Amino acid sequence: MLFKLALSGLKSRFKDYLVLFSGLIVTSAIFYMFLSLSTNPEFLKQNTTISIIGVVFIIGDILLALITLVYIIYANSFLLSMRQRDYGLFMMLGAKSSKIGNLIFVETLFLGILATVVGLVIGVFATQGVANLLISNLSLSINGFIGFHMPAILWTMAFFFVLFLFAALFNRIKLSVIPILSLLKSNEKPVKYRRNPVLIFAQFILGLIALIVGYYAMNNIMILKTDGFWLALIGVVVGTFLLFKSIFGVVIDILRQSNRVKYRNLNNFTINQIKFRITEYTRILTVVSILFAMAVGAITVSLSMRTLTFTNSENLAYYDTAIYSEKDSVKKAVAKLPIEDETTFHYKVEGSTIYALSDELNTLPMKMKTPDNKVTSYSGDSSKNSVNDLITSAYNNLHPKNELFASSKDVNYQYVNRSTFNTIPVTQHSVQLIKTVGGIRENLSSLNALNQLQNATPSLGLDVMTQAQVGGQVINYYQLFNSTYSGFQFMGIFLGVAFLTMLASILIFKILSGAHQDKKRYEMLDKIGTRRSVMTRSIAKELAVLFVLPALVGLTHMLFGLKLFQVTMIPQIYGTVVVPVTIFLTLYFLYYLLTFFIYRSIVLRKRK
Amino acid sequence: MTNNQIVKVQNINKIYGKRNEKKYQALKDIDFSVQKGEFIGIMGASGSGKTTLLNMLSTLDKPTSGHIYINEQDITQLKKNQMADFRGREIGFIFQDFNLLENLSCRENIALPLSLQNVSSKEIKPKVQKIATKLGISQILDKYPSEISGGQKQRVAASRALVHEPSILFGDEPTGALDSKSAKELLNTMQQLNEEDAVSILMVTHDAAAASYAQRILFIKDGEIHRELKRGQNSRSDFYQEIIQTLGTYEQ
Ligand SMILES: Nc1ncnc2c1ncn2[C@@H]1O[C@H](COP(=O)(O)OP(=O)(O)OP(=O)(O)O)[C@@H](O)[C@H]1O
Ligand SMILES: [Mg+2]
Numbered sequence: 001m002l003f004k005l006a007l008s009g010l011k012s013r014f015k016d017y018l019v020l021f022s023g024l025i026v027t028s029a030i031f032y033m034f035l036s037l038s039t040n041p042e043f044l045k046q047n048t049t050i051s052i053i054g055v056v057f058i059i060g061d062i063l064l065a066l067i068t069l070v071y072i073i074y075a076n077s078f079l080l081s082m083r084q085r086d087y088g089l090f091m092m093l094g095a096k097s098s099k100i101g102n103l104i105f106v107e108t109l110f111l112g113i114l115a116t117v118v119g120l121v122i123g124v125f126a127t128q129g130v131a132n133l134l135i136s137n138l139s140l141s142i143n144g145f146i147g148f149h150m151p152a153i154l155w156t157m158a159f160f161f162v163l164f165l166f167a168a169l170f171n172r173i174k175l176s177v178i179p180i181l182s183l184l185k186s187n188e189k190p191v192k193y194r195r196n197p198v199l200i201f202a203q204f205i206l207g208l209i210a211l212i213v214g215y216y217a218m219n220n221i222m223i224l225k226t227d228g229f230w231l232a233l234i235g236v237v238v239g240t241f242l243l244f245k246s247i248f249g250v251v252i253d254i255l256r257q258s259n260r261v262k263y264r265n266l267n268n269f270t271i272n273q274i275k276f277r278i279t280e281y282t283r284i285l286t287v288v289s290i291l292f293a294m295a296v297g298a299i300t301v302s303l304s305m306r307t308l309t310f311t312n313s314e315n316l317a318y319y320d321t322a323i324y325s326e327k328d329s330v331k332k333a334v335a336k337l338p339i340e341d342e343t344t345f346h347y348k349v350e351g352s353t354i355y356a357l358s359d360e361l362n363t364l365p366m367k368m369k370t371p372d373n374k375v376t377s378y379s380g381d382s383s384k385n386s387v388n389d390l391i392t393s394a395y396n397n398l399h400p401k402n403e404l405f406a407s408s409k410d411v412n413y414q415y416v417n418r419s420t421f422n423t424i425p426v427t428q429h430s431v432q433l434i435k436t437v438g439g440i441r442e443n444l445s446s447l448n449a450l451n452q453l454q455n456a457t458p459s460l461g462l463d464v465m466t467q468a469q470v471g472g473q474v475i476n477y478y479q480l481f482n483s484t485y486s487g488f489q490f491m492g493i494f495l496g497v498a499f500l501t502m503l504a505s506i507l508i509f510k511i512l513s514g515a516h517q518d519k520k521r522y523e524m525l526d527k528i529g530t531r532r533s534v535m536t537r538s539i540a541k542e543l544a545v546l547f548v549l550p551a552l553v554g555l556t557h558m559l560f561g562l563k564l565f566q567v568t569m570i571p572q573i574y575g576t577v578v579v580p581v582t583i584f585l586t587l588y589f590l591y592y593l594l595t596f597f598i599y600r601s602i603v604l605r606k607r608k
Numbered sequence: 609m610t611n612n613q614i615v616k617v618q619n620i621n622k623i624y625g626k627r628n629e630k631k632y633q634a635l636k637d638i639d640f641s642v643q644k645g646e647f648i649g650i651m652g653a654s655g656s657g658k659t660t661l662l663n664m665l666s667t668l669d670k671p672t673s674g675h676i677y678i679n680e681q682d683i684t685q686l687k688k689n690q691m692a693d694f695r696g697r698e699i700g701f702i703f704q705d706f707n708l709l710e711n712l713s714c715r716e717n718i719a720l721p722l723s724l725q726n727v728s729s730k731e732i733k734p735k736v737q738k739i740a741t742k743l744g745i746s747q748i749l750d751k752y753p754s755e756i757s758g759g760q761k762q763r764v765a766a767s768r769a770l771v772h773e774p775s776i777l778f779g780d781e782p783t784g785a786l787d788s789k790s791a792k793e794l795l796n797t798m799q800q801l802n803e804e805d806a807v808s809i810l811m812v813t814h815d816a817a818a819a820s821y822a823q824r825i826l827f828i829k830d831g832e833i834h835r836e837l838k839r840g841q842n843s844r845s846d847f848y849q850e851i852i853q854t855l856g857t858y859e860q
Binding site: 259260262263264265266267268269272273275276521524525526527528529530531532533534 | 668688689692693694695696697699701703707708709710711712716719720721722723724726727728729730732733768
């Protein structure tokens with residue numbers, strides 16, 4: 001009977017349960033996504049070259065576990081607040097508190113396990129989906145990554161099971177300890193927070209010290225090594241929390257004490273909305289700022305890796321690609337390329353002699369990049385040698401193995417004038433060097449495709465020099481670097497997306513979980529004659545606090561955190577930070593608008 | 609319509625229930641007017657439509673048909689913002705279920721209508737203090753609604769309805785949760801406002817003693833005005849007797 005009653009309570013707040021449930025699903029899905037990388041040592045080994053990545057992932061595991069913990073605590077208090085009144089009512093009508101305790105225990109555990117299982121299924125598909133998307137869109141070369149990874153599944157299940165078990169126990173105990181009257185009135189209680197100035201000051205100082213230690217550790221990672229990571233983790237998390245805790249309350253109090261601010265429009269209401277949820281806010285602001293930092297950080301690192309791959313390859317050669325194949329499909333593809341600059345050399349091969357045109361050698365410029373990234377042309381002997389090498393390797397790529405020149409030393413090069421060239425009775429070949437408009441950044445996929453069409457894999461047994469000439473254009477270097485850095489790029493964006501989803505989910509959850517209560521408050525405000533626009537402004541302000549503060553703090557964390565990558569992998573990382581941050585902030589702002597509209601549509605009822 | 613009428617209700621009907629739901633007619637052809645400075649009591653059995661009527665008058669809900677003029681303005685035709693401003697400036701409403709914001713202290717709750725009108729913070733404090741003293745709640749101003757009694761809540765709600773000196777006051781059983789002494793204080797305050805500041809009052813009540821403060825009483829039965837009593841030159845106690853008798857005839 002009691003069970004039926006409980007179930008009907010569940011039905012009546014179906015929407016709230018949906019919010020809660022989907023929040024939990026997202027959390028476990030993201031947790032799995034992260035673990036699918038971090039518990040996959042083979043993948044990490046194959047796709048990264050840098051040893052610190054192991055530590056980075058352990059730190060990541062811990063941070064994510066912390067964030068999940070906060071999320072679950074929060075979700076649980078939401079669940080409890082939904083149920084308290086119902087269960088209080090049952091108890092008042094005579095239900096035994098032990099029975100009620102069992103009920104909430106089962107309910108919590110069941111909800112948690114169901115959410116975890118559904119989350120895992122979604123997590124597996126999301127992991128595979130995001131991976132496929134990234135690999136094909138960014139032309140990354142990734143080995144050994146699939147969505148389904150058993151250790152990650154087991155870890156996620158274990159972690160969530162333990163969390164929900166504790167949550168269920170906690171709820172059980174709580175329901176049997178709290179007096180019925182407070183259960184019944186649980187939603188109306190104001191949060192009394194007595195502020196002890198000494199304590200707050202101590203929190204502030206401690207927080208500041210922790211943060212400084214954290215930042216210092218990230219700045220001196222080369223000296224501190226692994227210890228530095230731990231210091232950074234603890235320092236930043238503890239520092240953020242304590243600073244938010246101390247400063248936030250003080251600011252709210254200062255606002256509350258200023259009559260001018262307070263007694264204007266709905267300011268007082270807005271301030272109190274926040275003050276009432278201040279413990280919740282402190283935790284959420286901390287978590288959101290850390291997630292913010294991790295998400296922007298991961299995406300920035302990934303994008304700088306990508307930029308690095310591009311600039312490094314661009315610095316090594318002038319031409320984007322060399323065309324030597326005579327296939328029709330290749331010709332068609334070349335015709336579609338936007339060509340900025342090109343040079344074509346013609347040649348014929350008879351026995352071990354290669355004939356080329358002397359006027360082409362003398363008049364056609366073959367351009368190259370200097371070590372300081374300037375464009376010059378080959379001249380004199382080096383010009384001749386490079387054309388020799390180019391033609392040899394072009395020829396080698398065109399022909400079956402047994403006809404190849406093993407090395408440029410085996411070849412006799414003859415530069416003849418055009419009329420002599422024409423009399424040589426073999427087919428003429430050519431090799432065309434192309435620089436495209438926009439280079440590899442704009443034409444990456446067509447250049448890659450062209451390479452595949454030409455089948456440009458350098459044959460075995462050639463000396464390095466010859467290989468480098470045909471294979472030595474920008475696109476070839478790009479492929480080389482890309483295979484080295486793909487792992488990082490992939491992880492960066494993959495995790496960036498995961499953290500971003502988690503961030504979005506926490507924010508929307510926070511907002512929706514209060515909507516039920518807020519709706520009543522806004523109805524009352526409406527009754528006493530508050531204009532809709534005034535209420536809208538109040539909502540916008542309340543949400544802005546939730547979005548802006550963590551963004552500021554998160555950005556600061558991120559800027560200090562990039563130092564880790566600057567000294568270990570990507571020296572020019574700070575140069576590439578603007579684009580990802582701008583993109584991220586734009587998305588973030590759009591998300592703010594979205595949550596704002598969703599929230600407003602829930603709490604402000606439409607009037608005819 | 610003469611200029612002396614502050615409220616004119618013309619044939620309003622209210623039918624609850626949306627298109628596919630069961631219909632219920634809560635008000636039937638209600639038609640009456642209120643003179644400026646009049647104190648009107650509204651009585652009737654539970655479920656007879658009193659709250660519904662007040663909701664129409666205070667723009668919280670719209671009648672299904674009919675018109676309501678307040679200060680010669682048809683409030684059934686107001687736009688959303690005008691309605692909000694009308695509620696915020698012209699009227700005070702003491703709700704049956706208080707409608708206090710539990711995340712604001714009593715002082716802040718009372719100050720809200722003033723804040724919304726951008727009254728300067730310097731003026732707000734004394735105004736809140738004055739009305740709170742009048743209603744005997746100055747001791748509890750810094751408590752939160754969950755920490756005070758039902759009667760105290762009602763007085764806070766009344767203070768909030770009166771603090772901005774509205775030209776019409778609607779009360780939905782404003783004395784319902786009060787002991788006779790506090791009830792008397794609130795009623796005296798209302799009467800004082802009515803006599804000195806010419807605030808028009810419409811008050812729903814089940815209590816004959818409270819109703820006797822009014823100059824005229826409308827009896828509502830099944831959504832219709834069934835009867836009207838006028839105090840005229842009678843003393844309050846005579847009027848009280850008359851109300852009791854009328855209520856008696858209702859019960860038969
Ligand atoms: N939102 C609504 N939807 C449908 N029916 C309603 C609604 N509000 C009120 N009613 C019905 O309209 C009738 C009048 O309700 P109203 O609240 O006006 O009564 P009342 O006279 O204020 O009663 P009480 O003295 O108990 O407060 C009742 O039968 C009630 O059930
Ligand atoms: Mg009523």
